[in-house]
Amino acid sequence: MKTPTSNKTVLALAIAIGVIVVRLIPHPVNCTPIGALSLFAGSVLSPFWAAITLLSALFLGDCFCGFHSTIPFVYGSFLIALFFGNALKTKTSYLRLLFASLSSSLTFFFITNFGSWLTSGMYSHTLNGLLKAYLYAIPFYQSSADQVGSLLGATLFSDLFFTMALFSLFFGIVALRNATPQEQN
Secondary structure (H helix, E strand, O other): OOOHHHHHHHHHHHHHHHHHHHHHOOOOOOOOOHHHHHHHHHHHOOHHHHHHHHHHHHHHHHHHHOOOOOHHHHHHHHHHHHHHHHOOOOOOOHHHHHHHHHHHHHHHHHHHHHHHHHHOOOOOOOHHHHHHHHHHHHHHHOOOOOOOOOOOOHHHHHHHHHHHHHHHHHHHHHHHHHHOOOOOO
16 A cells, blocks of 8 residues: 555646646747646655656757756756755745746746856856846746736746646645545555
């Protein structure tokens, strides 16, 4: 008989596989569930399995979508988001999910655009060049009507949406399973 913890781990890994599939489906720019997966995996899986799950999702997606010079910064920003997710282990609430999602999105923005400044050759390696990299990145971070139609921006909106969806799905299934009488041996 499986323990409740192993059942939760299997459920979490099944949800993570779903996230990998969703990432490979054509989607609007910056609207993927990977940021949400970082928070989710960090919250419900052991640190080892959270990192393996996240890195596998990123690598498999990049095998199909392509590799680029800022991958270490992208992967690094999502690994940092695992720590935000880990902070949700003790208590998960919608307010804490909102804060973690926004923190994760902003961390991604600052780290990946720092990486772009550092590796792309498009910006001078000065404070002015770094500020220009952040300023020029804002349009990619904002939404347009043909993407999600939100003033929050595509990345912020999708991270928040997918975070709420993953956690709601997981805890909804766990609550449903706990409410259903289990077969005893």
